[in-house]
Amino acid sequence: MTDKTPTSRRNFLKGSIAAGGALAATPALAAGDPAITEVQPWANQLGEGVDVAPYGMPSKYEAHVRRRDVPWLTADPVSSVNFTPLHELDGVITPNGLCFERHHGGTADIDPAKYRLMINGLVEKELVFTLQDLKRFPRQNRAYFLECAANSGMEWRGAQLNGCQFTHGMIHNVIYTGVSLRTILEQAGVKTNGKWVMPEGADASAMTRSIPIEKALDDCLVAFAMNGEALRPEQGYPVRLVVPGWEGNMWVKWLRRIEVGDMPWHHREETSKYTDLMANGKARRFTWEMDAKSVITNPSPQAPITHGKGHTIITGVAWSGRGTIKEVHVTTDGGRNWHQARIDGPSWDKSMHRFYYEFDWDGSPLLLQSRAVDSTGYVQPTKNELRAVRGENSIYHNNGIQTWHINEKGEAENVEIS
Amino acid sequence: MTDKTPTSRRNFLKGSIAAGGALAATPALAAGDPAITEVQPWANQLGEGVDVAPYGMPSKYEAHVRRRDVPWLTADPVSSVNFTPLHELDGVITPNGLCFERHHGGTADIDPAKYRLMINGLVEKELVFTLQDLKRFPRQNRAYFLECAANSGMEWRGAQLNGCQFTHGMIHNVIYTGVSLRTILEQAGVKTNGKWVMPEGADASAMTRSIPIEKALDDCLVAFAMNGEALRPEQGYPVRLVVPGWEGNMWVKWLRRIEVGDMPWHHREETSKYTDLMANGKARRFTWEMDAKSVITNPSPQAPITHGKGHTIITGVAWSGRGTIKEVHVTTDGGRNWHQARIDGPSWDKSMHRFYYEFDWDGSPLLLQSRAVDSTGYVQPTKNELRAVRGENSIYHNNGIQTWHINEKGEAENVEIS
Numbered sequence: 001m002t003d004k005t006p007t008s009r010r011n012f013l014k015g016s017i018a019a020g021g022a023l024a025a026t027p028a029l030a031a032g033d034p035a036i037t038e039v040q041p042w043a044n045q046l047g048e049g050v051d052v053a054p055y056g057m058p059s060k061y062e063a064h065v066r067r068r069d070v071p072w073l074t075a076d077p078v079s080s081v082n083f084t085p086l087h088e089l090d091g092v093i094t095p096n097g098l099c100f101e102r103h104h105g106g107t108a109d110i111d112p113a114k115y116r117l118m119i120n121g122l123v124e125k126e127l128v129f130t131l132q133d134l135k136r137f138p139r140q141n142r143a144y145f146l147e148c149a150a151n152s153g154m155e156w157r158g159a160q161l162n163g164c165q166f167t168h169g170m171i172h173n174v175i176y177t178g179v180s181l182r183t184i185l186e187q188a189g190v191k192t193n194g195k196w197v198m199p200e201g202a203d204a205s206a207m208t209r210s211i212p213i214e215k216a217l218d219d220c221l222v223a224f225a226m227n228g229e230a231l232r233p234e235q236g237y238p239v240r241l242v243v244p245g246w247e248g249n250m251w252v253k254w255l256r257r258i259e260v261g262d263m264p265w266h267h268r269e270e271t272s273k274y275t276d277l278m279a280n281g282k283a284r285r286f287t288w289e290m291d292a293k294s295v296i297t298n299p300s301p302q303a304p305i306t307h308g309k310g311h312t313i314i315t316g317v318a319w320s321g322r323g324t325i326k327e328v329h330v331t332t333d334g335g336r337n338w339h340q341a342r343i344d345g346p347s348w349d350k351s352m353h354r355f356y357y358e359f360d361w362d363g364s365p366l367l368l369q370s371r372a373v374d375s376t377g378y379v380q381p382t383k384n385e386l387r388a389v390r391g392e393n394s395i396y397h398n399n400g401i402q403t404w405h406i407n408e409k410g411e412a413e414n415v416e417i418s
Numbered sequence: 419m420t421d422k423t424p425t426s427r428r429n430f431l432k433g434s435i436a437a438g439g440a441l442a443a444t445p446a447l448a449a450g451d452p453a454i455t456e457v458q459p460w461a462n463q464l465g466e467g468v469d470v471a472p473y474g475m476p477s478k479y480e481a482h483v484r485r486r487d488v489p490w491l492t493a494d495p496v497s498s499v500n501f502t503p504l505h506e507l508d509g510v511i512t513p514n515g516l517c518f519e520r521h522h523g524g525t526a527d528i529d530p531a532k533y534r535l536m537i538n539g540l541v542e543k544e545l546v547f548t549l550q551d552l553k554r555f556p557r558q559n560r561a562y563f564l565e566c567a568a569n570s571g572m573e574w575r576g577a578q579l580n581g582c583q584f585t586h587g588m589i590h591n592v593i594y595t596g597v598s599l600r601t602i603l604e605q606a607g608v609k610t611n612g613k614w615v616m617p618e619g620a621d622a623s624a625m626t627r628s629i630p631i632e633k634a635l636d637d638c639l640v641a642f643a644m645n646g647e648a649l650r651p652e653q654g655y656p657v658r659l660v661v662p663g664w665e666g667n668m669w670v671k672w673l674r675r676i677e678v679g680d681m682p683w684h685h686r687e688e689t690s691k692y693t694d695l696m697a698n699g700k701a702r703r704f705t706w707e708m709d710a711k712s713v714i715t716n717p718s719p720q721a722p723i724t725h726g727k728g729h730t731i732i733t734g735v736a737w738s739g740r741g742t743i744k745e746v747h748v749t750t751d752g753g754r755n756w757h758q759a760r761i762d763g764p765s766w767d768k769s770m771h772r773f774y775y776e777f778d779w780d781g782s783p784l785l786l787q788s789r790a791v792d793s794t795g796y797v798q799p800t801k802n803e804l805r806a807v808r809g810e811n812s813i814y815h816n817n818g819i820q821t822w823h824i825n826e827k828g829e830a831e832n833v834e835i836s
Contacts, residue, residue, distance in 0.1 A: 047524025106465025
């Protein structure tokens with residue numbers, strides 16, 4: 001690795017800012033540009049007033065910023081998935097309307113007045129809470145990424161989907177408001193032989209997963225708000241479980257029941273699914289943590305470089321289920337030289353980080369990659385390094401390094417370097 | 419002040435958690451509650467699939483969570499204002515769709531392809547940028563509150579509007595992505611006699627304000643994204659100015675031009691408006707900073723206590739244009755006894771903070787107030803303390819302590835304590 005020193009990077013940035021001044025001399029901005037010389041329609045007439053949208057929506061010019069599905073990926077549209085448009089976002093927060101959806105029985109339409117959460121099993125006292133009951137316990141506000149274990153799953157056997165929305169878009173990052181699961185369990189009193197909990201969803205799929213009691217008593221939240229407002233229906237309204245750093249399937253939505261038991265349940269979603277088939281035909285039983293991962297969101301296949309050569313901003317996101325992101329490295333030549341990216345914005349535990357790498361593009365083809373290092377020192381591996389350990393059968397937990405090929409026109413393509 | 423010590427507060431919280439267990443024994447949750455014993459419709463049928471909303475919206479049960487205006491407050495609906503529903507929110511982030519709007523000529527409908535930003539006046543080189551040009555400079559991600567100088571303005575002469583949405587809802591708090599204004603000005607090269615800048619809006623009102631060069635070169639942003647996505651139309655799409663900690667009127671939306679000058683311009687919005695008329699008939703010329711302020715959002719007139727006596731959570735928000743919030747104090751008896759509230763969630767400079775105060779309500783009437791102390795040591799004053807200094811004529815910059823009277827039924831009313 002040939003990281004530039006912080007000093008040389010600062011000089012580089014300074015130089016690129018100076019180059020930026022030349023941006024103002026592009027042909028579109030020559031004297032006579034009607035966008036400057038003519039009064040524009042929006043300056044010539046009153047705009048729409050405040051009563052247009054009691055709940056506001058994005059500009060009509062941003063209609064392309066949307067969740068998208070991949071029609072051939074799942075057979076039944078009501079038990080399907082769509083993807084977050086990572087290439088259209090900046091910063092670290094995913095807007096609620098753009099958080100990817102994954103349903104196993106469609107979005108449950110729950111009347112909050114009829115919502116109940118039951119705690120049962122190996123507890124001193126079985127309990128049932130209304131939504132208002134839950135809101136009377138001390139609340140916490142915490143930002144966490146939620147990544148589906150199958151994110152990048154289609155890429156395990158080779159570059160396939162042409163856009164980071166599809167290769168990496170089964171992730172979102174929001175600030176939750178909720179009550180500690182520990183507080184709720186303490187109300188019921190976990191018996192000494194209570195070693196596991198099983199959250200259950202109230203939707204038609206009745207999603208269930210097994211969670212060890214240590215995690216349940218650590219940092220899990222029973223959450224009722226995201227990014228300041230009530231959970232969205234497709235994210236579990238009115239209540240979901242938050243299991244920081246662990247695979248999204250465990251973050252049970254439309255949470256209706258938590259059972260305490262003395263062993264894992266081995267239900268459908270932790271046996272036939274959400275296990276990793278190894279080369280020898282055996283499956284890894286539980287792989288809860290999401291390892292450190294990153295992806296360059298711009299440029300990428302859905303977001304080519306359109307300004308031609310010159311000062312160029314590479315940006316992307318990185319996250320780890322084991323802590324914060326300490327460093328992100330970026331290469332433009334397929335890994336021969338690595339440069340330290342600048343992380344800007346909040347650096348929270350088990351939350352998405354934003355990175356930038358600025359450079360002067362000479363217009364020649366690029367092989368772009370990013371590589372995350374988390375606070376435990378773990379370094380994001382290549383896909384081939386993962387395959388060497390886990391074989392070719394995996395779908396889940398692909399945190400390998402992503403490569404984008406950029407051609408002379410600035411167009412990007414999903415490729416692999418062998 | 420009779421703050422409890424941190425130790426006694428922890429004991430208090432522990433006690434209240436134990437009391438919370440009794441919540442599960444409310445009559446609605448007795449054996450036979452059909453919400454528990456009967457299969458609910460949402461568990462019995464597939465829900466809606468992922469193609470329903472490419473850009474998601476809140477639950478139909480949350481339709482009451484919306485911006486609201488006060489019809490009699492402004493004559494013309496296209497040059498009007500609406501208010502953030504603070505009583506419906508939690509945490510520190512305001513969702514983009516709920517950020518209050520204030521227009522002086524309606525929402526400009528700007529085609530981003532035709533967007534231009536001009537820098538002119540006392541600069542070495544006048545420049546024009548496209549939106550893409552701006553995005554090629556190094557980006558920053560920063561959370562800031564934006565408060566209209568007129569927030570709480572109707573309350574200056576006495577308790578008037580019955581709801582914190584109306585008394586305090588001209589504020590929002592989002593994470594911006596943008597470019598440092600300093601970077602943009604350095605491209606043009608500010609001449610030595612350039613001491614002020616004048617941002618100008620592209621909307622029909624052509625909003626202009628004067629900003630001293632020291633602030634312009636400090637922490638201002640030329641922002642193009644909020645909470646991860648493009649700015650909303652009513653918040654200045656595609657580009658607005660961010661002037662951290664200073665009155666919202668200066669955060670020019672639909673930013674089209676920044677002129678550098680050697681003295682302030684004294685335009686309409688800093689002379690006839692956004693100045694403070696004192697008791698002697700003279701006006702304070704510039705009052706840019708927003709002083710420390712807080713408000714209890716729950717309970718409040720739009721959000722009464724509905725669960726009866728017992729464990730009760732008081733929550734609210736606090737902010738300061740001069741730094742972070744160090745402490746928030748809450749009183750339930752009109753200021754005879756003050757208790758230290760718990761601040762939970764991010765504590766960023768010039769950004770909204772969330773506080774909670776938990777107590778056991780005995781069902782008797784309350785006089786609720788909150789009081790913010792910022793990182794400079796400044797203590798939020800009472801309204802009467804403000805009036806003693808500024809007289810009765812003010813509208814802007816009312817950061818006085820708000821009082822809610824809670825009756826035996828849990829209903830809240832806007833009152834003042836003389």
